[in-house]
Amino acid sequence: MLLKPNPSSGVPIYLQLMEQVKHAIETGALRPGEQLPGIRPLAEELVVNPNTVAKAYRELEHEGVVELRQGAGAFVTDKAPTKKDADKLRAGQAAVAAAVEKLRARGVTEDEIRRLFEAELARNVEERRSR
């Protein structure tokens, strides 16, 4: 499920491993409650430093993506961003892209679009607060 990281990309290997785990969760290859490979077997399989794998798992725990259970290993949490979240974001991005395109066609500039979005978000927050 996890692939060999590219050691020469300049991106620290623990970050590459973190991205891979998150991607696996987003695609549904790993689901909430499921266990991640053990640190030692994974280090040997990918031929990377076991401390690097341990660091990736610790950081993922810090971000709330996995839970480290003493002696049992690492498990995907319920809070981890799942495929559903990824789909939601993808759909959201499409909606934003369409809105931006429409505004551009009407001659609204990039800066103005940014200000419009920010103003709208701010108004939204205000409204919810006053409710």
Place this chain on the structure above:
Amino acid sequence: MTDRAVIETAGLTKRYEEVEALRGLDLRVPSGSIFGFLGRNGAGKTTAIKVLLGMARPTSGDARVFGLSPAEARSGVEIRGRCAFVSDQKDLYNYMTVAEMIAFTRSFYPRWSAELEQKFLRRFELPPSREIHGLSRGMRTKLALLLALCRDAELLVLDEPTSGLDPAMAEDVLQALVGQVTARESTIFFSSHQLSEVEQIADHVAIIDRGQAVVSGALDDLRAQYQRIQLVFEGDAPEFKLHAPGTHRLQRRGRVVTILSSNGGAAVLDELRGYRPASIDVSPVTLKEIFLDSVRAAEGAESADKGH
């Protein structure tokens, strides 16, 4: 991994007649780490290893392995007993067969692991009845590593363990090293010219140049500190004089300026914004670039008048 150091040196120097092989080497190798020891040929790597193992006496400075001084006869013997060393020569007896060489070595070490011996004989595909003078370079390297790994030592010191190996063999060797650290919690200190291999398995590195460590620390920290910054200007790039510390290799080409920063980039970025570039891009740097930069920076400092 604990914070305990297995190897520690401070201001280590070694002079051979006219040559100063080590000129104040400071090293710290944490217990349980895989430590990549890098440097150009003649930078002092082999001398440092010899001093650490008590095979050469330092001229001045302090060296400790397991907290012991290798320069003292008795602690030197203890260090060599607790640590397995594979030299770049892969010293083996040519007239013996593989099986004889293993049996001979086994007789010296009470902690010898028969299980590891069988495992690596299989994994390294070593022919037990072949005489050593008939082995290829890769086979010799694998045999030397097998002898070191089976001793189940606390510390493995390896001088270029993958030199002369094809990529598949090199991967086998790296995997064996990772396995040793995960299963036995050994520490591995290895020199290498293969920077991508070092990036793959090491968690700590030191780059030495002319007998001194010019860069050392946790690999992830170094990666976070070093960044390449590219600036693009509307017109020709202005003349630069940067004061932020850790600015290396500033290069101007038309509208584009590239900078290597070794100081996390933040201070340099602040200073750079003052020049009002059209865009600033920050990208990560490979170990190879850090290596070339630190080795060349030392060169430049020593011969500033040569010019490139």
